[in-house]
Amino acid sequence: MAVTEQHTRRLDLIVPSATTPSLKACCHSGGGIGAGPDAPVVALVGAPNTGKSTLFNALTGSRVTMGNWPGTTVEVSRGIWRTTRVAATCTCEECTCDPEENRLEITLIDLPGAYSLDPHSPDEELTRELLVGVPDDERPDLCVVACDASRLANSLYLVAQLRERGLPMMVALTMMDVAAKRDITIDTDALADVLGCPVVAIDPRRRAGLEALAGSVREAITQPPAAPRPVPATSDQLELDDDRFAWIATSVAAGTRAPSEHPRTFSDKVDRWVTAPVLGPLIFLGVMWAVFQVTTTVAAPLQDFLDGLFSGPLSDGATWLLDQLGLGGTWVQGLVVDGLIAGVGMLLTFVPLMALMFVLLALLEDSGYLARAAVVTDRLMRSIGLPGRAFLPLIVGFGCNVPAISATRILPSARQRVLTALLVPFTSCTARLTVFVMLGSVFFGAYAGTAVFAMYVVSIHLVVLAGLVLRRTLWRTMGTEPLIIDLPAYQVPTLRLTASVTWVRLQGFLKTASGIIVATVCAVWLFQSIPTQPGVAFGEVPVAESAYGVAAQAVTPVFAPAGFAQWQTTSALVVGFVAKEAVISSWAQTYALDEPDGSDPGTLGERVRVDFDTSSGGHPIPAALAFMVFLLAYTPCVATLAAQWREIGPKWTLFGVAMQLVTAWVLAVAVFQVGRLFW
């Protein structure tokens, strides 16, 4: 939800008077409240990781991102909570009330987690702004403060501040099951008395207690807020804090019964291994390796199947259909088969990879492990100005850069998100692997594996070096905040949450990537179809003489110092800008050969080797290495650009493109110029 939209809303609850005879005869007094600008607005607030987003999804049927670790919600979500004006259906005889009249629609907003109204990050600042920074008539009609029952004291600081300001509010107690396991019992009535607002126990993960919550909300939005909690007449922050913590202690004592000692919990026992000095990092690497392995190995056959489906039966079927329509061999066939079907097909082959990656990420998030991973990697990542949690997107990037860019959302600071999103493209994704494997076998023979492995080593060094350079130039003050993380209890991931989070992320990928990929593929096809010489029909021009080929030849001299200044390779790099998967097929098309897995797989390699030999002046191996380094360092694909555009905006996306191109060119030239002294 846009803040401005929120600001312009009239938040008052308006209950129109009954206007029809039937309503007067009904046991339900008053009229109905429809959705729209006059609907009451309820804000979900609370400390991070108390279940706000899960509650929001349960109440609205929406699917905003959820996770069992701090900082999951980084923007405001808005939805409609459809409930009823009274809890029970009307039972009076001869009742003429219309169920529609009983309907109550509430605008529900999910605010980023905040421990207090004293913001430490942009998302917390947004929460404060929407709660207390706007005029009274633009504030929510009610704040529902989600409080973790197992760690009640931690959640009550925000409650204390809201109560001091006299905002209409109530408390929703979550994590009651965790509290019970810790032998903590809560008397909600006693707690409500001492807090001065309604208190309801709920379990949003299992959708329990939601009707009780609805009842309390219905009542609360029609009642005037309680008088503000009195505070000492002082501006001394320490004195105010003393008062708040005394109030919190009194409230906890009055409303809860807990053991005087805190016994070690299951989470503590797991953490003894998972966050331990030596074992912790090893477990983390093992978990990340498993994510990478499962994603690539399980998704590979599905990707191959989809690839075969689109390049085989679907393309053949479309070609046959166009032939029947008399459009065979025309530009329409080129656009539909080579452009649209190939483009959409390429996008859809990524879907299994994405889905698996998102499922595994959701499981890690929902379990609570990610907070521990952040602890384990904190010191290493801090050396390049990033918190430990930034390690996760970078690891994901070795599978695919697109979800890795999206995964930067888990970082609390905007600067950290930008820096990580700029570093992710340097991680060597699986799409580049296909090209590395081909070039490795062509140029390095028995040492192909070593050459490919070297690219991964270069990739890791690129991430670290680029991080150090950016930190010491653009963001010198970043990363000075020491680690403070509230560790949530481990939870068994639920199928519903995992599926929901996965679907939200997959949907976002498809929405963003589909348009750009299809448009780019069509553009490439278009330029390959445009003749540059008179007398040649559109769509029937050889690639070398097309606008595409001519443009590639124009930029080719740029790569002369890197040893691969042949237009066929340059054009492959241009196509590789769209997606690295297309590099090999571009070579095959340009050389007018079959795919490398076709009838004569060796020929393409021989032609590529001959061209590298020619362009490098007899130094094909350093030229090939230079090409591989360039391929590793320059823009991964348009889908990654689209993801960057969405996450960090156009300015940083374009900066990243420029940085990657410059880095790639400089490194490629360096590799070739040094390499040709030896080979």
Add this chain to the structure above:
Amino acid sequence: MYVGTDLASAPLNTHLTLLESDAPTSSRQRLSTLGLRVGTRFSLIQKTAGGGRVALVSGSRIALGADLLGQLRAEVAS
């Protein structure tokens, strides 16, 4: 009696009382809202990778980075 040490040297699984904090203001505020402030009774229950600790504060587990430990001083609670 173990008196006035930074948290990097403080014993594990022992009740401690926070004496003073030289942490940056934002960190001090964050710790405060999490319940760890001067006078608070807590304990350190785990060493973590990278030299940090996990503190048990009013039932909450709070991971503290190594950089922070030297900025917080505590004594063994009586």
